[in-house]
Amino acid sequence: xxxxxxxxxxxxVTLSTTAAEVFSIQMNLPPDVEAEIDYRGAPPTDVRKRPxxxxxxxxxxxxxxxxPLLSKELLRSSTLSGPDLASFPRLLQDExxxxxxQGVLGNVVLLRQSIHAFVxxxxxSGEFSQPMxxxxxxxxxxxxx
Amino acid sequence: xEKVFISMNAEGHLVIKPAGEHRAEQVAEAxxxxxxxxxxxxxxxxxxxRGRLKLPADVRRFLRGDDDPA
Numbered sequence: 001x002x003x004x005x006x007x008x009x010x011x012x013v014t015l016s017t018t019a020a021e022v023f024s025i026q027m028n029l030p031p032d033v034e035a036e037i038d039y040r041g042a043p044p045t046d047v048r049k050r051p052x053x054x055x056x057x058x059x060x061x062x063x064x065x066x067x068p069l070l071s072k073e074l075l076r077s078s079t080l081s082g083p084d085l086a087s088f089p090r091l092l093q094d095e096x097x098x099x100x101x102q103g104v105l106g107n108v109v110l111l112r113q114s115i116h117a118f119v120x121x122x123x124x125s126g127e128f129s130q131p132m133x134x135x136x137x138x139x140x141x142x143x144x145x
Numbered sequence: 146x147e148k149v150f151i152s153m154n155a156e157g158h159l160v161i162k163p164a165g166e167h168r169a170e171q172v173a174e175a176x177x178x179x180x181x182x183x184x185x186x187x188x189x190x191x192x193x194x195r196g197r198l199k200l201p202a203d204v205r206r207f208l209r210g211d212d213d214p215a
Contacts, residue, residue, distance in 0.1 A: 033198075135207050
């Protein structure tokens with residue numbers, strides 16, 4: 001399986017854009033995959049065609065708008081309004097990128113605190129040694145708990 | 146009703162994909178012809194057409210919290 005790489009659960013990070021926490025896992029990918037993501041994962045060159053383009057590629061959750069889901073989750077707990085609300089996705093995208101560069105945010109973003117807590121509990125108990133092992137465990141396993 | 150694309154994989158199993166996903170893969174494959182690494186990763190299903198990890202659907206649901214384990 002392509003995803004049997006090392007991974008680490010990172011502590012929550014509190015955003016300045018909105019007073020909310022973001023939860024993440026760092027997957028240490030093979031160098032050729034990292035290089036390919038750099039090659040293909042850049043934003044569109046002509047932003048005039050996509051002025052509303054908001055895409056935080058480090059989420060690494062393809063399709064179905066993971067980034068919009070993350071924005072929505074964070075906005076739910078915020079008190080932003082007016083222009084701040086409209087510019088929030090862009091501000092969030094910029095802040096997440098900076099946190100990623102600083103190494104405090106992983107490349108797989110979790111949408112809910114409950115998932116982070118569940119993964120942490122499984123790691124602390126010694127049942128699993130790496131967070132992505134839990135993500136790849138058969139779903140029946142997590143439902144039984 | 147959603148359109149689907151049905152094919153057979155190397156192990157002889159039928160694979161059913163949404164037509165949109167199939168088209169995206171075709172585009173990615175065509176655009177990656179000049180890059181051997183890109184082509185290999187596209188064919189192995191590691192990355193999608195925008196260079197994002199193509200995690201299995203159940204893993205994506207877990208990470209999104211759709212299947213809340215609590």
